[in-house]
Amino acid sequence: MLAASLLLSLITVISGQNTTAGLALNEPPDGQLYLGAWVDTSVTSGDSPLAFNVRLGRNTSWFQASQNIPQDPYDDVTGTGGIINATKVFETNTDAGVYVTVYPNDGLDAVNVQDLASLGVQLQSYITAGHAVFLRFAPEMNGNWDIWGTQPTLFKAVWKTMYTTVKSSCPSCAIVWSPNAASGYPYGITSDTIANATDRAALDTNGDGTYDNTDDAYSPYYPGDDYVDWTGVSYYYKGVYPNAYNIIQQPGYMATAMTGWLQDNGDSGGTQYTEFYQTYCTRKPCMLSESGAAWHVNQTQIPTYDGFVSPDQEQLEQGWWADGITNETFLSMFPRLKMLMLFEWEKVETDNDIPTLRDFRLTNNSDVLTGFTQALEEVAQRYIWASSLPIPTSGAGSPDQVPMPQQTVHRATPYRASTPTSLSLFSSDGIPTLILGWTTAVAVLASGAALGASLILRM
Numbered sequence: 390m391l392a393a394s395l396l397l398s399l400i401t402v403i404s405g406q407n408t409t410a411g412l413a414l415n416e417p418p419d420g421q422l423y424l425g426a427w428v429d430t431s432v433t434s435g436d437s438p439l440a441f442n443v444r445l446g447r448n449t450s451w452f453q454a455s456q457n458i459p460q461d462p463y464d465d466v467t468g469t470g471g472i473i474n475a476t477k478v479f480e481t482n483t484d485a486g487v488y489v490t491v492y493p494n495d496g497l498d499a500v501n502v503q504d505l506a507s508l509g510v511q512l513q514s515y516i517t518a519g520h521a522v523f524l525r526f527a528p529e530m531n532g533n534w535d536i537w538g539t540q541p542t543l544f545k546a547v548w549k550t551m552y553t554t555v556k557s558s559c560p561s562c563a564i565v566w567s568p569n570a571a572s573g574y575p576y577g578i579t580s581d582t583i584a585n586a587t588d589r590a591a592l593d594t595n596g597d598g599t600y601d602n603t604d605d606a607y608s609p610y611y612p613g614d615d616y617v618d619w620t621g622v623s624y625y626y627k628g629v630y631p632n633a634y635n636i637i638q639q640p641g642y643m644a645t646a647m648t649g650w651l652q653d654n655g656d657s658g659g660t661q662y663t664e665f666y667q668t669y670c671t672r673k674p675c676m677l678s679e680s681g682a683a684w685h686v687n688q689t690q691i692p693t694y695d696g697f698v699s700p701d702q703e704q705l706e707q708g709w710w711a712d713g714i715t716n717e718t719f720l721s722m723f724p725r726l727k728m729l730m731l732f733e734w735e736k737v738e739t740d741n742d743i744p745t746l747r748d749f750r751l752t753n754n755s756d757v758l759t760g761f762t763q764a765l766e767e768v769a770q771r772y773i774w775a776s777s778l779p780i781p782t783s784g785a786g787s788p789d790q791v792p793m794p795q796q797t798v799h800r801a802t803p804y805r806a807s808t809p810t811s812l813s814l815f816s817s818d819g820i821p822t823l824i825l826g827w828t829t830a831v832a833v834l835a836s837g838a839a840l841g842a843s844l845i846l847r848m
């Protein structure tokens with residue numbers, strides 16, 4: 390009983406920690422905000438939070454990474470799968486927060502309480518080690534590109550279970566509800582693609598029988614203030630239709646994420662999509678949960694009209710940062726926007742059936758990096774930077790005290806079973822299973838030799 394009540398008061402202290410000044414969990418004081426980065430830590434990229442900080446010349450306050458629920462096996466060849474590797478944040482030797490995005494990649498139905506409970510324990514271990522935590526669960530649930538999308542009824546039910554379960558072991562985890570920004574809504578979603586009748590009706594928020602920009606892109610998915618610590622949106626600039634060539638954005642584009650008002654390119658008209666800021670950033674602090682402008686590396690369909698000049702990568706990215714990240718006007722207009730998270734990746738994306746390689750990074754190309762860091766200098770005092778916190782070699786926060794990806798799928802070189810001594814493959818008294826396994830491995834090795842080093846065997 391004593392132990393239980395001690396635990397209870399401890400939980401109260403922890404959860405009350407950052408609400409004393411009227412601020413939400415992890416909320417910076419007014420007039421300040423966080424800059425975070427989601428860097429590509431896959432083995433093919435080789436990037437890391439530490440390398441990002443070195444390039445930026447500053448200690449970033451948050452680093453994002455993602456994992457699936459239920460977890461998939463970790464592959465130490467590609468560095469993908471499993472739970473996130475928080476050591477990549479700790480090795481910055483700062484107190485940077487760990488921002489974990491969790492994808493229910495097998496569908497909302499496959500999320501169970503046991504997995505949510507172990508997620509809470511995992512996240513609490515980072516807090517114990519001195520790193521604050523954001524959890525962003527099932528983001529962009531209002532889009533139709535992920536398996537958990539467009540199911541508002543089930544989404545809200547699973548969300549509430551998720552929130553309650555994670556909070557019971559990680560009361561200081563700040564949980565972020567984060568749809569896709571409304572511009573472009575309903576993103577091609579039509580009622581005949583929504584299987585569940587309750588959902589179909591819920592998404593037609595104005596009840597006019599069709600889905601369009603006058604339907605609320607967010608409210609069907611909002612689980613309620615009691616189940617949300619922060620709100621956020623994903624927000625990108627990818628050019629103009631068909632999103633395959635480089636063109637500088639118009640100033641004010643960043644504000645669209647908050648106001649929903651999207652100015653048309655070139656004329657004075659525009660489209661009003663669902664407003665975000667007044668509804669979702671007033672009662673809770675909010676963030677751009679992932680954001681960036683796409684540089685189309687292999688651009689196609691460049692317009693031929695008079696006066697079109699292709700920008701270079703720095704000009705295009707400057708259009709992005711100058712409109713938001715380093716724009717005092719923008720930051721002052723939306724003081725409840727308290728975090729900007731950079732999507733620091735290069736990846737292939739396909740829009741309108743055209744795959745293009747897109748570089749969203751502000752710290753890779755040296756001209757972009759120089760321009761960005763100079764502009765950031767002007768507003769640096771607005772942002773909160775991480776403080777020094779050397780990575781401990783033992784105890785809380787040391788790599789062996791924090792859950793790590795389990796190496797269930799691995800090996801850079803193909804697996805070879807140990808060769809049994811006095812082996813006879815032609816033995817007449819029955820081939821043991823072990824040896825059968827070995828012969829299979831030999832066969833795979835033989836074909837693997839033709840494929841070269843890219844062969845990865847799964848056990």
Ligand SMILES: *[C@@H]1O[C@H](CO)[C@@H](O)[C@H](O)[C@H]1NC(C)=O
Nearest residue numbers: 406407414415416521522561
């Ligand atoms: C609470 O706020 C303080 C001061 O802003 C900060 O140092 C600390 O990391 C925060 N703790 C949590 C759990 O968010």
Ligand SMILES: *[C@@H]1O[C@H](CO)[C@@H](O)[C@H](O)[C@H]1NC(C)=O
Nearest residue numbers: 465474476477480793794795
């Ligand atoms: C986690 O990251 C650290 C630091 O980069 C690295 O040394 C370690 O091998 C990684 N662990 C796993 C399981 O990938």
Ligand SMILES: *[C@@H]1O[C@H](CO)[C@@H](O)[C@H](O)[C@H]1NC(C)=O
Nearest residue numbers: 542543546584585586587588
């Ligand atoms: C719609 O989905 C909810 C949540 O999964 C479920 O309870 C309900 O039975 C479904 N309704 C229909 C008509 O399928």
Ligand SMILES: *[C@@H]1O[C@H](CO)[C@@H](O)[C@H](O)[C@H]1NC(C)=O
Nearest residue numbers: 640641644711712716718719
């Ligand atoms: C800064 O933001 C404001 C408000 O959105 C916008 O009007 C202005 O054009 C932006 N400045 C730049 C340099 O993009």
Ligand SMILES: *[C@@H]1O[C@H](CO)[C@@H](O)[C@H](O)[C@H]1NC(C)=O
Nearest residue numbers: 687688689737743744745746
């Ligand atoms: C652009 O490059 C990517 C990666 O190399 C490739 O997958 C894609 O097909 C290319 N797209 C075009 C239109 O050339």
Ligand SMILES: *[C@@H]1O[C@H](CO)[C@@H](O)[C@H](O)[C@H]1NC(C)=O
Nearest residue numbers: 434436444735752753754755
């Ligand atoms: C830039 O990106 C390329 C390709 O992803 C990578 O090989 C290179 O090391 C990066 N350079 C810097 C300075 O980050």
Ligand SMILES: *[C@@H]1O[C@H](CO)[C@@H](O)[C@H](O)[C@H]1NC(C)=O
Nearest residue numbers: 446447448481482483777778
């Ligand atoms: C960033 O953090 C490291 C490790 O704590 C420290 O050595 C370095 O001085 C910091 N850099 C800045 C610009 O604060």
